Each structure stands twice: as structure tokens, then as C-alpha cells.
Amino acid sequence: MTREKKSRLLSGYGESLGLIGVLLGVILVFSFLSENFFSRATFSQIANQVPALAVISVGMTFVIITAGIDLSVGSVMAFAGSMLGLAMVDWEWSLFAALPLAILAGTACGWVNGWVSVRFAVPSFIVTLGMMQIARGLAYIGTDSQSKYIGAPVEWLGNPIPVISVSWAFLFAVLVVILGQIILKRTVFGRYVLVVGANEEAATFSGINIKPVKILVFMIAGALAGFAAAIDSSRMQTVDPNAGAGLELSAIAAVVIGGTSLMGGRGSVVGSFIGVLIMATLGAGLASQGASSPVKLLITGLVIVLAVIIDAWRAGKLKKRNA
Numbered sequence: 336m337t338r339e340k341k342s343r344l345l346s347g348y349g350e351s352l353g354l355i356g357v358l359l360g361v362i363l364v365f366s367f368l369s370e371n372f373f374s375r376a377t378f379s380q381i382a383n384q385v386p387a388l389a390v391i392s393v394g395m396t397f398v399i400i401t402a403g404i405d406l407s408v409g410s411v412m413a414f415a416g417s418m419l420g421l422a423m424v425d426w427e428w429s430l431f432a433a434l435p436l437a438i439l440a441g442t443a444c445g446w447v448n449g450w451v452s453v454r455f456a457v458p459s460f461i462v463t464l465g466m467m468q469i470a471r472g473l474a475y476i477g478t479d480s481q482s483k484y485i486g487a488p489v490e491w492l493g494n495p496i497p498v499i500s501v502s503w504a505f506l507f508a509v510l511v512v513i514l515g516q517i518i519l520k521r522t523v524f525g526r527y528v529l530v531v532g533a534n535e536e537a538a539t540f541s542g543i544n545i546k547p548v549k550i551l552v553f554m555i556a557g558a559l560a561g562f563a564a565a566i567d568s569s570r571m572q573t574v575d576p577n578a579g580a581g582l583e584l585s586a587i588a589a590v591v592i593g594g595t596s597l598m599g600g601r602g603s604v605v606g607s608f609i610g611v612l613i614m615a616t617l618g619a620g621l622a623s624q625g626a627s628s629p630v631k632l633l634i635t636g637l638v639i640v641l642a643v644i645i646d647a648w649r650a651g652k653l654k655k656r657n658a
Contacts, residue, residue, distance in 0.1 A: 350594045354609040361613060365620030372623045379500040381615045383493065386508035387412070387567040388585055388615075392593075392607045393515040394445075394556030395586040400519075400532040401552050402599025403459040407448060407466035408560045408586060409579030414470040415441040416564035417477030420574035423485050430488045430565070438561035444470055445557020449550030459553075467583070474576040482575045485568055493569030504566045511559065515604035528552060533600030588635070589614055592642040596649070614638075 366373035391408050398405045415437040422433035448466050452459045492504045519525040530538045531545045538545050560579075568574045593610030595602030617638065621631045 351603065351605060351609070354593060354606055354613070358609060358613050358616060361616050361620060365616075365623060368620070369623040372620060375500060377619060377623075379495055381612070381619050382501045382505045383495060384619075385611050385615045386502070386504035387563040387579075388582065388589065389508040389608055389611045390511050390559050390563040390566060391556075391582060392586045392589045392611055393511050393604050394552075394559035395583075395590050396515065396593075396595050396602050396604050396607045397519070397528060397552040398459070398556050399587070399590050399595050399597060400528050400599055400602040401549055402532050402597075403452070403549065403552070404587070405445075405448065405463045405553065405556050406460065406583050407444065407463040407470055408556055409582035410467045410470035410474065411441050411444045411557055411560040412564045412567060412579040412582065413474035413576055414444065414477065415561035416568055416574040416578055417474045417483075417576060419564055419568060420483035420485060421477055423488060424483045434562070434565050437564050438558050441557040441559070441561025441564070442554050443557070444560075445554040446550065448557070449553030452553070453546045453549050471576070474578075478574065478576045480576060482573045484573050486572050489565065489569040490572050491569075492566060493572075502569075504569055507566065509608075511562070512604055512608045519602075519604055524548070524551070529600060529602075531599075532602075585614065588639045588642070591639065591646060594646075596646055597643070598646075 362373070371377070391412065395405060395408065418440045419433050419437040422428040422436050423430065428436075444466055448459065448463050451457060452462045492507075493502050495502050496506075519528065527538070527543050527548050530541065530543060531548050535545055564574070564578070567578055589610035590602070590607045591597060591610070592613055593603060593606030593608070595607060614635065617635065618631060621634060626634075
């Protein structure tokens with residue numbers, strides 16, 4: 336292993352350990368402030384609250400590493416959920432037959448986002464902003480603007496497993512995170528994603544066809560939004576056309592807090608997952624202190640701004656090092 340590779344490996348471990356330190360620090364602070372915070376019930380609640388956001392954050396990580404953005408994932412999740420409800424309630428399909436349809440619906444939306452962005456050289460911010468409205472409209476059409484009750488077929492996903500007190504949804508989310516990290520760090524496609532995000536011109540000169548890479552990361556984000564629809568539906572056993580409103584902003588925040596650069600070329604799926612846990616723990620801790628919704632929004636917003644400032648500082652430091 337070369338010295339450069341060792342340096343990158345240690346840097347990656349250092350960032351992850353730093354994020355774990357932040358998470359433990361948040362837990363420690365609220366444990367001192369509230370005697371009931373440090374409990375199995377609290378951690379179970381946090382774990383069972385985050386699966387949909389964690390899954391969507393994996394896809395968002397790939398998109399942001401390529402210096403893109405996807406504002407449509409929340410609406411795409413709602414649209415995929417509407418297809419799930421249509422298949423299970425109206426067509427009487429099983430969950431395992433309807434789930435591929437939901438994932439396919441999300442993947443199709445992701446393909447449109449990527450293809451339009453690449454084919455017409457339109458910033459992904461604009462394309463996905465349009466898809467956010469389109470997918471939300473399709474969600475309302477697919478559900479007749481009403482929530483659809485699914486019931487027992489999805490209930491088991493959200494119920495805590497007695498021995499470990501976390502849900503199957505959380506375990507599936509962890510599996511998605513592990514697979515996402517392996518793809519990003521251990522496959523040729525993952526290396527392409529990192530190279531394209533770091534420098535598209537250099538990637539092109541290296542013989543990488545950047546267009547399919549950029550389209551595929553949006554398809555991954557869409558497919559995971561479709562999977563997240565099933566996870567989200569398990570919480571209330573319903574699919575709701577209003578589901579996922581604002582979820583894209585939470586995903587972006589978690590990814591940035593997790594150390595992925597908004598400028599592209601650097602990121603970690605595991606880091607994004609820890610970012611999700613930090614946000615969820617912060618929210619639970621503030622709730623334990625009786626903080627109102629406006630106060631929680633204010634503090635969470637400050638944390639996000641701080642994460643962006645740190646990202647800009649890192650980028651500047653890296654630029655100086657490479658100069």
C-alpha cells in the first residue's frame with residue numbers, strides 16, 4: 336500500500352471516528368441534562384425513527400459526491416408509496432410483489448432526473464426541483480389525494496424486535512448502508528463516482544464516460560427512495576401522498592454533517608448514516624428538554640450551517656495542499 340493510500344485510509348477513519356465522537360458527545364450532554372434520556376427506550380425510539388431517512392441518505396450521498404443534488408427524493412418516495420398502496424390495496428398484491436413496483440417507480444424518476452440533467456446540461460438542482468413537483472402530483476393522483484391503509488402486511492417492518500428493541504426496518508437500513516459503503520469504496524463504479532465528482536475533465540481524459548455514471552447515481556437515489564416508501568409506510572401502516580415533505584432537506588443535511596463535500600469528490604455512506612443518527616439524537620435530546628418545534632428547527636439549522644462551514648474549510652485546506 337502506497338503512502339498516499341495509507342494517508343487517505345487514515346483520514347477516512349479519522350473522519351468517521353470524529354463523527355462518532357460528536358454523536359457520543361451529543362448523547363453525553365443530553366444524558367446529563369435529562370435523567371431519562373440515557374435509556375434503552377430512547378435509543379430504540381431513535382433507531383426506529385431513522386430508517387427511511389437513512390436509506391434515502393445513502394442515495395443522496397452518491398448524488399452529492401458527483402457534485403449534484405436531488406431535491407425530489409421526498410416526493411419520489413411519496414409517489415413510490417402511492418404505487419405500493421395501489422398495488423397492495425386496489426390490486427391485492429403482496430408486499431413482496433408490490434415492493435419491486437415501488438422501487439421501479441423510484442428508479443424511473445431517478446433516470447429522468449439524470450438523463451435530463453446530462454442530455455441537456457441542466458443543473459440537477461433545477462431538474463430535481465421540477466421532479467419534486469411532478470412526483471408529488473403523481474402521488475396525489477395515485478392515491479386520489481387520500482391516505483391508503485395497508486395494515487398488517489407492512490406492520491412487521493416497523494415493529495421493534497423484542498430481544499434487541501430495534502425494527503426490521505432499521506436492520507434493512509443498516510444493510511443498505513453497508514452495501515452502499517462497499518459499492519462506493521470497493522468497486523470500480525464507486526471509484527468512478529469519486530473521480531467524476533472530483534474533476535469531470537480529468538475523469539474524461541482518463542477514459543471514463545461520465546454521462547452513465549451521473550445518470551446511474553440518480554437512479555440509485557430514486558430506487559432507494561422507492562425502497563424507503565415501504566419502510567415509511569410501516570410506521571402508520573398507510574401510504575400518504577404528503578409523505579416525505581422536507582425529507583430531501585433532512586437527507587442533504589445528514590450527508591453534509593456526515594462529511595460529504597457539496598463540491599463533490601469526497602464522501603462516505605457510513606459518515607452520512609452517522610450524520611442521520613446525530614440529527615435524530617439531537618432532535619430526541621431537544622424534545623426531552625421540552626424544546627418547541629421552532630427552537631428545534633433553529634438549533635438544527637445552526638448545526639447544518641456549521642457543517643457547511645466546516646466543509647468549505649476542509650475544501651480550502653485540501654486545495655492549498657494540492658496547490
